[in-house]
Amino acid sequence: MSTNSSAYGSSSVRAAGSGFAAARSGSARFTRPAQLDAALVDQLAGGVDxxxxxxxxxxxxxxxxDRVHHTQDPQVxxxxxxxxxxxxxxxxAExxxxAEPESLPGVLWxxxxxxxxMRRxxxxxxxLWRLGEPVATTASAIAGVDQAPTADDIARTADSILSGAFTGDFAVALERASAFCSVIAAGLVAETKRRQEEAQRLGLTALETQAKLANSGASHMVKTAKSLSGTAKDFRAGAGLWREGRLE
Structure with a gap:
């Protein structure tokens, strides 16, 4: 299986602690977003404590x-x-x-x-899904992903999870995201093991094996798997807090 290691930590998305964060563009200027108040944007541009x-x-x-839950307008x-x-x-990002992982802004981020x-x-x-979930399990049902998803299926799932958070049961959306992250983390671990076994079959020395794995991006995949596992836990915790009315 050919797997591009750059997919596990793209230049625009990097792991931050146990969650996802985006690399900053380097610009200190913000454009006004249509969904947020102009005064708020001005405050951010000027610096906020x-x-x-x-x-x-x-x-x-x-x-x-709240706005989306109350309108349900497809354009919104x-x-x-x-x-x-x-x-x-x-x-x-600003x-x-x-925000704390177990908070509403932290979970939305x-x-x-x-x-x-997922889309990129x-x-x-x-x-990776096919590696992490070779047979259908409860994770497949929770995440809403077929046993052998295509790239388009992944993109649709990405949209479905996020839109579901706004238009459906927020806790269910978080549980779907959690299940998805767990399966992809398992897929990354499986791919790393496959590469390790391949290096061993070639009869390489420990140093050569280490170099080969480094060149293949295996160590980065391990880090990404840990980040995804942490994010899965954050989503599960958020779902529980939401059901208790304590996710703020």
């Missing part, structure tokens, strides 16, 4: 979720779904990327970054 930023992150996350749903693409990742990562690496992820 940490407490104000924390308050805004929680307020904007709750407002965005589409704009929210593509918030990162159309409004710029810098502003969204608002939500520093991870959902948006998961969707971005859909072909490799479809192969």
């Amino acid at each position: 940490p407490q104000q930023l924390s308050d805004m992150s929680h307020t904007t996350a709750a407002s965005l979720l 749903v589409d704009r929210v779904l593509t918030l990162v693409e159309h409004e710029g990742v810098d502003l969204v 608002l939500w990327s520093s 991870r959902l948006y970054m998961l969707r971005t990562w 690496n859909r072909e490799n992820i479809s192969r």
